[in-house]
Amino acid sequence: MAGPIRQPIDLQSLERYIEQHVPEIKTPLDVKQFGYGQSNPTYLLTSRDNGNKYVMRKKPPGQLLSKTAHQVDREYRIIHALENTPVPVPRAFCLCEDDAVIGTAFYIMSFLNGRIFADPALPDVSAEHRREMWKSAVKTLATFHSVKPASVGLENFGRMNNFYNRQLKTFATISEAQAKAVDVDTKVPVGKIPHYDEMVAFFGRAETQPKDRSTFVHGDYKIDNMVFHPTEPHVIGILDWEMATIGHPLSDLTNLLMPFTTASSPLAASAGRANEAFVPGHTPGMPTKEECLAWYESETGWKIIPSEMAWADAFGTYRGSIIMQGIAARYARRQASSEKAGDYAAQMKPFGEMGWRFVQECMKKLEGEGKKARL
Template identity: 45%
Template sequence: MAYVLRKKPPGRLLSRAVHQIEREYQVLSALQNTDVPVPKTYCLCEDDDILGTPFYVMQFLDGRIFTDSTMPGVSPAERTALWRDAVHVLGKIHTIQAQSVGLQKFGKQGGYYDRQLATFTTLSRVQAKVEDPLTRAPVGELPHLPEMVEFFSRQDLRPRDRHAIVHGDYKIDNLIFHPTEPRVIGVLDWEMATIGHPLSYICNLTHPYFWSGLDQDVAGFRSGKIMGLLSRAQCVQWYAEAAGWDPEPDLWWGDAFFAFRTTVILQSVAARHVQRQTSSPDSAKFASKVKPSAEDAWELVRKAKARTKRGRLSVRL
């Protein structure tokens, strides 16, 4: 049997919200006996003297990981089935009651977007001041940050508050699919999991349909030229069937917040890159995407503003 060891990176972290290995172990362990497919967990070590930072050991899952959300190399029918199961698993996660799996203290009930906005605004401002130790050049503030924060702070424009167990970064490349069958056998990368608003994660999963900030090939999602990639509306319908609520009226707001949040995460990659804290060969590329991503996020905020003025977002109850 093969195993996987997951550990925190060395060095001082800019935010406690990332690389939460202990939290990841907790939620994976809690979901072991549910309908959500996750790898088996074995042990958690919080003693820094062993490997330098906390770590845990989990089961290795032998399956397929698609780094390209268009899933090249599969038939149209299988592509549809793979996406459908990915969406259904997300809906299953959002139906689990936290208290039923021992996660009643995993996060606050409600107020998710207030906390997210405060966290990512503060994080962005801290990251903006990070300097390259050689050139002393700062990462720099995100374009339109004050205007975006002002919009997301408007309580009267927000979607109705909801709460559920949320993954933190649910997307196709964080899923392991069965080697030959069109089904998810493992959901990975739970380090940012919490109790939050489920809207964020249907937007996260379906972001290739509306946002190109990560330099992905999104043309197939928008034009329908890739057989088996159905419309976003179909994905939302699958989700509504599995989760028991329809997020469609709130997607414009959720999409804009997704883009803002993801841009701040890209900025964190840039901050770690200038501090030489990342080993990823793609870190420089992602760092270069920060400002274009912020412009894309601002455009989605502008569209959401226009929608709210026309009363197209759902009214908070």
Template identity: 50%
Template structure:
């Protein structure tokens, strides 16, 4: 199969189409394709974590080619198009789906870029495309957000959490998205799909040694636990982003508030806890040994970073907002209505904990334990996929090897979290309801304890004996998060699951794969 050809866009044809359909975008246009920044290895990323959004807005490893348009009047826009060529998957790279959810959310209090138009006529620039607003703000690649003061860091995280809760409290029917995904059974489908993917990946043999990649540690027990619907979080379906994390948000240039959520490629109707557990990932991977794993950021250990809210503060704020009724806002809400100050954010984080009743807290903690264990398992499966690609020599870098090797400690960690979840009756608080967490006031965030104490339960995770910990092996500048997709290895981002389903003829209902 030939390599992907970069198709130049015929600017005259595009300008003619825009003049007819979106006259407010003034032609002639200046156009430039934006390449995603190359992914840094641990320790070598840019000192300035907040770029102006010129470059960062175009994301890591996006599979849909993205262009910046500058109109005759100087206004900037973003064009996203389907890649050229025959796609393995009909549903990956669905720019139509991205456009649909961004346009639908414009009527809500969820901050999204304004969507201007969708063109499904492939004759204009070769493939379908849509045009949206360019958001001029800050994007933080490092979710520790080292460049800001503690109060500002706390307020930024609080608004990210608030923004996610606003998305989850929307009734898909109220914005015409009831057909956007299946309303029930999200985690059951995920378990079946990932079981089949892992079986397929485990069977891949190294082209030279003929050794199989092999199953993840504790794979059978993990699957047995996750497939038990009595253990799963209560089934519910909301709009989910699919890869919600700090660096997929654009923040106001000076204020600690989200002005837009980017990268909707993975969005669907699914279980809301999958998004919140994804946001919390760096708090969990911080416990891993940085010599054995990847993206271990010690700054997420308890009290290691001033102003960083604890996992418990995040979940309690999230639930307090998600349970509020959805306001009936009109268009362009997020440019005008009141936004909380840094002080308000700190008070909100504290108040949320006060309203967190013991009964609902126990259920929520149990559900969060399950969701986070599944999230860590999913990361181990993605790393196993990288190991499988390396076995077939589709990926051969040192970085690929490190990610592939990380499957083992991640799977061990997922198993430790499962054991903790099973043992908690009543549930143990590894998302601790800590008495000290809100005592830090506006900026302290409970961080005045000085050095981290790995035995402390405050906002922490069980220290399982199988998880090697070495506080001296800190890697302060490590890349912080494991992205949802191994896109830094040239894998088309949204098509990771889909490609495996098709390549191995996976049926989601049974989870059986034929290779």
């Protein structure tokens, strides 16, 4: 999955830093860049001395659109803090915040020898393993949500309570900046997400929001951010921690289960996000969304209210449209690190339309429970 370097780094400067600060990593190094990583460029480092492999994550080059994104220091902190817990994470070797070394802040972690699946349907595995791998993904999330921030010295990693309102405020700032990004060739701005104002108005209504809870949250917990054992059906590592904080656990759960939520949605199909493999009964061994929720509830002891899950699903899709807009903005400025950034950028508008449809479906569920759901 690693290939040609698209965003060059000063290898000699990096090697000097490693020799001074991480002597257990033997230089000289061979460097390749991973094709994935929509936000932070990710590199494979291989020691020519002993063949050991490591992974480096760095901020993108150039002036960044948002100070709240690309925080590799937060990634390092939480990975390092979780190393001695039941949560499977790589080993974090070092964090360098000196831009003079390779141009931006970066950190280095261990390379996990396992399988990464771009397709959450987990193709080319047996039905039995597919079910067990999804069960492992759900239970690993429940284990992560059960770690108390104070128990690993990260009680100040984020603010307790009121997570979704804080997210709305943060996304407003980010989305405004992203919408103004102008394509370097066409000179056309990225623009606003469809139904953005209506969605924000709905999500801001305190009486319809899920009950407030506070746990660690990963921020982008999904199948392609996990490493599975090379042959066995379980998770051996969680990757891409840049959006981790203290927040509402439903945000991670709905993100993980989004393929089930969007499986039969025409709008999801138009956004390239409807995976028929998740239609019940279509794929051997594939669990249902209800089974996944039951596994999570069993592990955490928390009973999830259907209307709260529907609200979180709608918010997760709205959040997804913000992420797509961000990729579109970086693509417009030619700062995107992924080879597929242009494809993701094109999904911003249909993703926004899908978010609005989910909001409308959520309002029906809330009204069915006797809650006011007007905008």
